[in-house]
Amino acid sequence: MCVGLPAKVMTMKDGMAVVDASGAKREVSAELIENLEPGDYVMVHAGIAIAKITEEDEDEAEDLLEELL
Amino acid sequence: MCVGLPAKVMTMKDGMAVVDASGAKREVSAELIENLEPGDYVMVHAGIAIAKITEEDEDEAEDLLEELL
Amino acid sequence: MKEQLKKAKAIIEGYDGPPVRVMEVCGTHTHEIFHLGVRKILPQQVELISGPGCPVCVTPADFIDEAVWLALEKNVTICTFGDLVRVPGSTKSLADARSLGGKIQMVYSPMDAFEYAKEHKEEQVVFLSVGFETTTPASCLSVKMAKEAGLTNYALLTANKTMPGAYEMLKNSADVFLYPGHVNAITGNALNKKLCEEEGISGIVTGFTASEILTAFAVLLKKFPEGKPFFVNAYPRVVTEEGSIPAQKLIKEWMEPCDSQWRGLGMIKNSGLRLRKEAQDFDARVKFSIPKMEGRTSPACRCGDVLQGKCLPTDCKVFGKGCTPLHPIGACMVSNEGACSAYYQYNSRGE
Amino acid sequence: MKEQLKKAKAIIEGYDGPPVRVMEVCGTHTHEIFHLGVRKILPQQVELISGPGCPVCVTPADFIDEAVWLALEKNVTICTFGDLVRVPGSTKSLADARSLGGKIQMVYSPMDAFEYAKEHKEEQVVFLSVGFETTTPASCLSVKMAKEAGLTNYALLTANKTMPGAYEMLKNSADVFLYPGHVNAITGNALNKKLCEEEGISGIVTGFTASEILTAFAVLLKKFPEGKPFFVNAYPRVVTEEGSIPAQKLIKEWMEPCDSQWRGLGMIKNSGLRLRKEAQDFDARVKFSIPKMEGRTSPACRCGDVLQGKCLPTDCKVFGKGCTPLHPIGACMVSNEGACSAYYQYNSRGE
Amino acid sequence: MDNLKGKTVSLAHGAGGKQTSELIDQVFKAHFANPELTSDDAAVLKMKEGKIAFTTDGFIVSPSEFPGGNIGKLSICGTVNDLSCMGAKPLYLSCAFVIEEGFPMEKLEAIAAAMEKTAKEAGVKIVAGDTKVAGKGQVDGVFITTTGIGEIQEGVETSGFMAKPGDAVIVSGDIGRHGCTILLAREDFGIDADVTSDCAPLWGTVQDILSVTKDVHVIRDATRGGVGTVLYEIAEQSHTGIRLNAEAIPVQESVKGVCGMLGLEPLYLACEGRLVIFAPKENAEAIVAKLHEGKYSTEAAIIGEVTEEMPGRVVVTTEIGAETLLPPPGGELLPRIC
């Protein structure tokens, strides 16, 4: 229900982060995440960074499958 | 300075006259002329009948010239 | 050509009296005289001067500036006669304001402006009330109707003018005045008669058809050589001695005299009309606290001299060059009835 | 194809366990599952049910009616996610309102709606605040910013919903729930764990990439045959156990629970959020005294049953005939994430 | 078309997808269908060797419906007439629509129907089209651009550069009706009059002229700007003067009335079905006689002549037998009241 996009934080200013998702840049609110810094990765939804994340989904999936098998 | 048009009163209603000038009809105020009636001729300017007139300019000019000569 | 026209024309073409300067005071006369080609049949001794009788021409730039300000700064819907749309203000005309998003509505009548306001209660509507005695009653009537209808979104921006002051100022500019029939239909002939009797200024009231205009010229060219001041009402089917009493009353009820700035002529005492104190709710200047405008006009423009018969349009340096009906510098070039415009369009393109 | 995808796919295609009903609660999951063609690789024993997790689909017609009323009767500028533009109200969609002159502005974020209001002080601006836990913080934030900026022309029309009530209602509709990763990023996993432990409802939180979705299916198809209720967070890079504390706080600060009408499901107690009393200035219903709307939906529409997994979209009589994405009857046909729309677009055109 | 009742055009109709095709099928193809009408990127047409005329015009008239026609009829007439003025038989038209979101389908259908009817009368086929939908307030109702191809007839050569002193100036009918109709239809001035647009396809009228003589120097349709603008244009292009006889200019009585009220000059009111023809004087009477038999030219009249003097100017002999310049075309048509 909520299109989310992983994005990299480029710059921070006044509680707002400019993020980059594969070249699409936009200012989003960093209000919900403490100590966000350029270089961090976040999950963005509707103009707000909802979570700090790791860059890639691969490792996680890999780990889960490993665990399982 | 004031484009005026002689026109014939077609109908009267609530102090407004519908006038006809060579087929161009429009509602104008009859406020300035007492007892205006369908069939009367008026001089119209900017949406208001400014004077009751006779139909034709010919006789008048004719008379004036007659008088003069 | 009709018999009667032929007779009048013969009198005019056959004129062999002394030189005579005739001033048509009224812009509609100016226009019709050119339209009919009257100048072409006048003998050389007859000099024709186009006076200040075009309300557009004598409306100062700061009036346009006020209207533009209302349209662009206050989002007011401006209702206006088409005549004013292209008149240059200090920097912008109403056409310019419109192209910048200002709402400029052309109307045929002030009553239409009132109707527009009644049907668009969410807009503030201002009618640009220009004109002489003929037009002023219609403006007053629109205010009366707005008051009766309880409208709070309608007002006038007034620049109404009256002729007497101008006659007084121009009395030495011509030998015979062609008086505007439609003004006299409202005012009656008393003033013109008085000018004739007391000051020896000749004049003739006439209408606007070919027949009326030629007849007037025929009459004045017959009378002038007689050497006595004369006044003739050559338009009796429209103009009565006392004029329109209801119209005079209507004006008095809503408006009062004020000093007035004439483009080109300067300030003329008591030559304007403004809304009375009691009608201030309908006065756009009061209602919108319009700031004082510093109307700037081109220094090259000789409209003032043209309007006073002191020079011909063609004597103006920019006539037909910088100043043309498509790109007017002065107001006289804007209206079809303006002397410069009429000269340019009908006479010579200043080439 | 990447190694890891291949592995997951092999597990899914090789599933030979007992029949299992899986419900993806989230519309974005529905959409991605179709987009990737996941249904095509699921073995027959796996039944996939598309749940009520598309905020557009569960937003009742009277909410649209309220927005249309604001746009057309109150001249309010409506800011909205594109998702809502084509949703049918009782008689008009927002697209219809726009074609009638209503001002409908699409935005990417509630913060953009706030910015719009800040830059257009002469307009009244209302943001259509739909969405689940993921989206609500952004709406709250826009109100917070509007309050800080002293705006008096910004408000929310709320239809925000929360998932717990729906989980409770749907708990018997499926064997395993695919939980929406982005909701859990805000809420954390406590409730899902509790459902697992106390009510024996299995579930798996996952993300939205091919890799994440396939992995989740692989995991659940491995776990299900074991016979024990399970809960797995397959999205730990985004979802933490406690969720986003700042987001939870923000919501609590500005909003409070209320009963809420779900299109198709009916009234669910405490499943909605509305602005708190203290923030009533920003509540469009209060600000504009919106009258009660009698939302009418087509009696033919089986959205409710579809959302509860009681029937397939194709079981609806008008599916693909009267009801298509271009001419939707029910909300499930509008959003790309709606179950009916996804079925129509990716599966069968009902021919 | 019952199924269009109450429906309106939406942005989706302009998105290029299924709804666009639906709109085209239901409204446009239903009326324009012919073997050459393309469903591809372009129509494929077989051409003979020779000279063709090629012309385009945009139509933005508001209101889109008016007494005597609608924007659809107008858009066919305008381009058919431009081709006809070159002595070209109109063969093919394209039409591009820009439609405002919310525009009623029924009105659109009426427009398409008028186009079909007019094209049929003019013997021309609509073979290519385009439909765009603009958001509410980004276009005023509907705009149509038509473009035409015509086959120039053997032995005919007309151009605004070819007027010669001694030519007679003919108008094919009474002037100013279209402009007057639109002015009244806008309802801005509260004036009512029994005037309908002169809008008409004139290939037949041109054929009538050419049946009398192929020695015609200029044919031009007086559209926006009216007859006066055309005359000034030709006077300038041909470096000649033009002398008009004011009393010979055919103007309908009610058009005169409206012009009187608003201080307008009929010579500057638009026509959409009137030709201005320049032809050697000796054939003028015969042309006018032939025109009087035609459906759209019963009021044809010789209104003046081409002169050597005053090149670039149009002079009018007035009702008092004096001469005056016709005021050159101004800008926007502004009613003059005070």
Place this chain on the structure above:
Amino acid sequence: MDNLKGKTVSLAHGAGGKQTSELIDQVFKAHFANPELTSDDAAVLKMKEGKIAFTTDGFIVSPSEFPGGNIGKLSICGTVNDLSCMGAKPLYLSCAFVIEEGFPMEKLEAIAAAMEKTAKEAGVKIVAGDTKVAGKGQVDGVFITTTGIGEIQEGVETSGFMAKPGDAVIVSGDIGRHGCTILLAREDFGIDADVTSDCAPLWGTVQDILSVTKDVHVIRDATRGGVGTVLYEIAEQSHTGIRLNAEAIPVQESVKGVCGMLGLEPLYLACEGRLVIFAPKENAEAIVAKLHEGKYSTEAAIIGEVTEEMPGRVVVTTEIGAETLLPPPGGELLPRIC
């Protein structure tokens, strides 16, 4: 043009008189001048015997200037490309402008300059035009309709009805850039990305294709509605199915980023310089190789094939190796966020 600085278009410029001529002379003729450009009602063109292509399109893009071009360039490309798709060498164009009162002259001049440049590149002449001015708020800036005539090359026959099972489906470059550019240029969503419009005149590109083989079944330019819409159109017209390979579709990274943010499908974003080509499989590699040498087709790729099954449908083989239908073209492009 210094004399245009600060000036704007007024209603008077559209009245058909002197100011209209001035505008045309200063802005349009200054750029479009060529011997065939008409000052009469229509251009006169000499034609050879044979088949021509004839097409029209209206351009209403807003904003009128965008990274990679402006509405002027677009209006030439659009029509040149429609002609090119029919295997027709573009020869002549007409253009009809509708301009909003108050539109800056300098912008108009930039538009005309872009048209000149693009027409030159495409080898096409602008021979007829029209200029209308609409009142403030009656049109959004400027709309342009261009209409084109092209000469269909010997032995070439393309049509959307001619796709055959076994044909390869080729795109001439990465997709969706124009639509993405306009979306960003409107500044509605606060997103910034390094994307420029793909807008380009493609007659050269078509010549490249035809230099490899004249046996090409369909060429179509993917404009509004994007490649996806074109594919559905052709699947329907040709009664065939189409199977795409999702991973083969060239999409620029930043376009993907924007689509990700707004929930959009790149296949449905407009292109203005991209061809979709259907040609027998055996020539597909050679065509793509040739295209890779061209200025506007370095990213050309085979993205799928025509199938007998599923006529009228477009199926995608996804990144997980499963099949799914490409959702058929919807209406208005709506960003999907929540």
